[in-house]
Amino acid sequence: MKHLTDEEITAIATLLSGERLGTFQAMAGSTRAAVALHQEMLQLAGALMSVTAVVEIALRKSSLRKARPFAQPRFQNSASRASTHMRRCYALFQTAFARSAALVKESA
Numbered sequence: 001m002k003h004l005t006d007e008e009i010t011a012i013a014t015l016l017s018g019e020r021l022g023t024f025q026a027m028a029g030s031t032r033a034a035v036a037l038h039q040e041m042l043q044l045a046g047a048l049m050s051v052t053a054v055v056e057i058a059l060r061k062s063s064l065r066k067a068r069p070f071a072q073p074r075f076q077n078s079a080s081r082a083s084t085h086m087r088r089c090y091a092l093f094q095t096a097f098a099r100s101a102a103l104v105k106e107s108a
Contacts, residue, residue: 009035
């Protein structure tokens with residue numbers, strides 16, 4: 001942060017909340033040092049985030065692999081289920097059509 005001018009440090013400091021900057025100022029002693037410490041913390045957080053993301057993915061994959069034996073297939077015999085469903089829908093349609101036809105005959 002030595003390459004930044006006092007005006008640039010002031011501009012960066014105005015972007016940070018007072019609480020956040022105050023915490024870093026208490027640790028670092030000056031606004032320039034606080035902004036530098038804040039930037040270092042951002043770089044550290046960024047580096048940790050990539051590690052955290054890889055660990056999260058590995059943990060999720062491992063959990064899914066361990067849980068797979070206990071999972072039930074979502075669509076067992078989906079072709080026969082679809083066929084059964086279509087037969088039920090067709091039967092309901094026929095019943096509804098027959099009732100409608102009977103109502104029309106009665107009202108005529």
